[in-house]
Structures are given as C-alpha cells and as structure tokens.
Amino acid sequence: MSGESRRSWSIRRRLTRRVLWLVLLAWLGAIALATLFLDHEINEMLDEELQAMAETTVLYIEASPGQVIPRNIGIDPGNGERVLRILRAGDPVPTEPWPVLASDGFHNANGWRVLRVTAENAVIEVAHNEAWRREEMFEAASAFLVLILPMVLLLVWGLRQSLAKGFAPLEDLTAGIAGRPPADLSPVPEAGLPDELHPLAHGLNQYIARVSALRDAERAFIANASHELRTPVAAIRARLDLSQDADARATLPMLDALTRRVERLLQLSRSEAGLGLGRGPADLIRITRLLLRETGGAQIRFDDGDLEEVQVAADPDALAILLRNLIENAVEHGSGQVLLRIREAPGAGAEVLIENPTSGTEFHDQAFAKRPGSTGTGLGLTISAELASAMGAKITRRIADGMARVEISLPGASLPAAGPGDQSPS
Structure with missing residues (x-):
C-alpha cells in the first residue's frame, strides 16, 4: 500500500481550502475588474482637474491687463508631477519636459498627460506625470488588497464555525455508534438527522x-x-x-x-440470550459454598468475611455460572492456591476477590483463545463478561508481580417496601 493511500484526509479541511481558494479567486477577479474601473475613473477625474486648471488660467490671463508673461509653474527636477506652462503666442516652444504640441486637446507625450489650450496671445499647457497618475491608481487598488486580509481571517473563522455546526449531526451520529457496547444491535435512530x-x-x-x-x-x-x-x-x-x-x-x-x-x-x-438481567435476589455466600462443595475446594482458600449471607441483585443460576467459570479459570491456569474472598461493598452490594499465582502475563478475552497447553474451552472469560454485563456487575482483571487478580462488584438486592401488615403493633 502506497503512502498516498495511507495518508488520512479530512472533508472539513478540504472543503475549507476549496472554499477559501474559490473566494480568493473571486476576490482577485473582482479586484482586477475594480482596478480597471478605478484606473478609468481616476484618469477621468485627473483629466477634469487638468481641464479646470487650464480654464481657470485662461480666465485669469484674459482678465489681467498687460502682456502674457511666459512661465513654468510646478517644475521640480526631483519629482515634478504637475506642470503648468504658459507660453506667449509666437515665441519658440521649449522641448522639455514634453515635445512641441501642434494642436489643442489632450496628448500623451514623453510620459506626460498634457492638455493644450490656446487663449488670446497665449498658449496654456497643463500636464500630469503619467508615472504619478499610475502610482495614485495603484495606491487606491492596494487598499483593496489590504482589506482582503481581515476579510480572509473573518472568512476562515466563519467557515470553521459553519462547518462545525454543519458536521455536528455527523459527529453526534459517529459518537453514538462508537459509544455502543459490542452487544448493542439496536437500529440507529434516524429521527432528527439531516437529509444527507x-x-x-x-x-x-x-x-x-x-x-x-x-x-x-x-x-x-x-x-x-x-x-x-x-x-x-x-x-x-x-x-x-x-x-x-x-x-x-x-x-x-x-x-x-x-x-x-x-x-x-x-x-x-x-x-x-439475556440470562441474569437483574433478577434475584440471590445469596452470594450460599451459592459460593455450594460451588466449592461441587468443585472440591482443595486448591481454594475461602474467606467469607464472617458473613452469614449477602443478598445481591442477580439471577442465582447466572451468578453460579459466573463464579464457577472464574473459579475454574483460576484453578486451571494458576500455579498455586486460589484465594476466594467475599466482602460487603462500602455502599450496597458485595465484592468478590479471586486471586492466584500465575506464570501468565495477560488475560485472553477473545472467545476460544487459550494459552498453549490449556485443556479448557477458551470460553470461561467470555461467558463471565457476558453474564456480568447482563446482571449489571463489574469485573476488573489484572496480572501483576506474578499474581492474577479478578474483582467482581455485584449490585445489592433492593428489599421490598414493608406493607401495612408488616408493621409491629404499638
């Protein structure tokens, strides 16, 4: 199997990346169109500025007495961006910063956007440096790019929140299935699920x-x-x-x-089939003594904690099968005497401890799994786990320092409420 097929992937991450790329491409396209529109509008606005300046200059010259004085206004050798040049009609025209213009109107000459207007005894030429005009347009367009960054962050946050809410039903369904016990084969509830x-x-x-x-x-x-x-x-x-x-x-x-x-x-x-579903009560002490009498407790040391009886909420037959399997498993796989101890639980119910020395290192929980040389069926622990789950008991198993230890916590039997006839006369 190749590394590509083993690599995990996420629908959420893939969908987020694709949506982001789609939105970014759409924004870039929108910025390109906006830049073209902005370039047209800025050039039109700056042309209107040139025209207004030229008309104002013409009006000023016509209203002023005396002859026209040739001059250049706004010339800056370092970064001249706007130039107003006034020429006297008939005088030679300088070739800098743009060449001679033969007609009135707008001209693009030598990197300048020039408006030439002829007035009485004078020629007015107003110009913008085209590099400056482009710089102004790029500054306006870059503002759109700067605005994208917080919008992208907002989009990522919004996508994560939206996808989290969108995938919540799927995650709930997954958690419900993963949390089921192995024996639960009930149908998955379909009510409330989205159509997908x-x-x-x-x-x-x-x-x-x-x-x-x-x-x-x-x-x-x-x-x-x-x-x-x-x-x-x-x-x-x-x-x-x-x-x-x-x-x-x-x-x-x-x-x-x-x-x-x-x-x-x-x-x-x-x-x-469901044997031992909380029926009872059953006397744990009595059942354990009967089992030891049947199996011959030569290898078993029984400690009943000086208890005469302990009532637990379990079917007697199921409890006997559970204890028999665990006791026989300890006798068969142990390498010494088995300790069987019963004590009352701090709350309600009882605890059973089965402890024996062993050379093994782990319990075999899988059905029909046996250690080498075992004469058993490999079903004892499986049957015990099934019965414990059915009757609400808890089994804890561990092997440490050469000792196998099994603890069974059994729920206590609830006593029936006393009726009126059970009360003692006053």
Whole structure:
C-alpha cells in the first residue's frame, strides 16, 4: 500500500481550502475588474482637474491687463508631477519636459498627460506625470488588497464555525455508534438527522439487521447443537463407565472434556440470550459454598468475611455460572492456591476477590483463545463478561508481580417496601 493511500484526509479541511481558494479567486477577479474601473475613473477625474486648471488660467490671463508673461509653474527636477506652462503666442516652444504640441486637446507625450489650450496671445499647457497618475491608481487598488486580509481571517473563522455546526449531526451520529457496547444491535435512530445522513443511517441499520440475524442464527445453532449433544454424550459415558474394557475406560477423560465443552456452549447461549438481567435476589455466600462443595475446594482458600449471607441483585443460576467459570479459570491456569474472598461493598452490594499465582502475563478475552497447553474451552472469560454485563456487575482483571487478580462488584438486592401488615403493633 502506497503512502498516498495511507495518508488520512479530512472533508472539513478540504472543503475549507476549496472554499477559501474559490473566494480568493473571486476576490482577485473582482479586484482586477475594480482596478480597471478605478484606473478609468481616476484618469477621468485627473483629466477634469487638468481641464479646470487650464480654464481657470485662461480666465485669469484674459482678465489681467498687460502682456502674457511666459512661465513654468510646478517644475521640480526631483519629482515634478504637475506642470503648468504658459507660453506667449509666437515665441519658440521649449522641448522639455514634453515635445512641441501642434494642436489643442489632450496628448500623451514623453510620459506626460498634457492638455493644450490656446487663449488670446497665449498658449496654456497643463500636464500630469503619467508615472504619478499610475502610482495614485495603484495606491487606491492596494487598499483593496489590504482589506482582503481581515476579510480572509473573518472568512476562515466563519467557515470553521459553519462547518462545525454543519458536521455536528455527523459527529453526534459517529459518537453514538462508537459509544455502543459490542452487544448493542439496536437500529440507529434516524429521527432528527439531516437529509444527507439518512442514506448513511439507513444503510447502517440494514447492516445491523443482517448482523443481528446472523448472530441469532449462530446462537440458535449453538444452543440446539449443545442441547442435542448432552443426552448422547451422557449415555455414552454411562455405558463406558460400566465397561470393564481398559481401552474403553481410557476414553472417559475425553468424554468429560467434551461434556465440559458442551456445558460451556450452553452457558454461552444462555448468557447471550439475556440470562441474569437483574433478577434475584440471590445469596452470594450460599451459592459460593455450594460451588466449592461441587468443585472440591482443595486448591481454594475461602474467606467469607464472617458473613452469614449477602443478598445481591442477580439471577442465582447466572451468578453460579459466573463464579464457577472464574473459579475454574483460576484453578486451571494458576500455579498455586486460589484465594476466594467475599466482602460487603462500602455502599450496597458485595465484592468478590479471586486471586492466584500465575506464570501468565495477560488475560485472553477473545472467545476460544487459550494459552498453549490449556485443556479448557477458551470460553470461561467470555461467558463471565457476558453474564456480568447482563446482571449489571463489574469485573476488573489484572496480572501483576506474578499474581492474577479478578474483582467482581455485584449490585445489592433492593428489599421490598414493608406493607401495612408488616408493621409491629404499638
């Protein structure tokens, strides 16, 4: 895969860049047209100034007694920009700063914009330096460019705000999907979404519906297959247990392992079907003692905290399956005695601690994932996580300093409110 295909990109950034380029190009085009218009208007205005100056000079000469005095006004060798030249009719015409003009009117000569007007016994020539006129026009046009900078900043800010509001429904939809637990296959709500997101939400809902149908089929197959296998496997084991054939009896451990796998699959199907959704109450102490009696607690040290009973809000069967899986997992994968401790939670409910030494470094959470050499099914932790989620319990697991530690926080059972018949007489 090339680096170009791996590089991430953002619709928001790309859209912002394209809008900015489009607006900048539009502004540059508008400035070019405005500059042409401004150049025409400024030249027209300056020509009117030349004409007004020439007419004023003519009126002054005609109203003045005596002869016309030739002169140059406004000549500055450094940066002469405006020149008024008065000539006496019939006198030789100087060639500087522009050449001799033969007729009245406007002329462009030698870098000057000249207006020649003939009056009585005099010739008036008024001129602007064309470089100065262009400089004035560029100064006016540069003001537009200076105004673009704050407008660009305002545009960027406005685009960010507008895009943030425009993409908010998409981000909310993304956050809602990302925050869902893995088992949540409910449809994505389409109400309130903009028209552009309806196809996306509809496609997601169709995909979720297909995944849900496949999971239902998988659960049904696991439950049916496990249920159908229990009876024949039990019958085969009973027959082999009565057999005197040594080879036949050697298969009993394999049948026991197969029985455990079938039981685990049944437990998984029950947990995925919603077993343990907060029903109860269940006596945690009693259930734990029954489990230890069934499994033979030789490798387990049980500390009940001197509690006679602890009522928790959980289905008794689901709680028994949860604890059995965690206890058996600790016994099988541990390398020493397992500590099982029960204590009441500071608020309500109870906490169960299962601790054992181990050579492992991490828990395998994925279904059917097992350590090398394990004889288990790889479903114990998966079933425990499913049941804990269903009954509202919280499981915390960690391995540190060669010790595996599992903590289960169980919600307390809410006691029913006392009725009028339960009150003691006064």
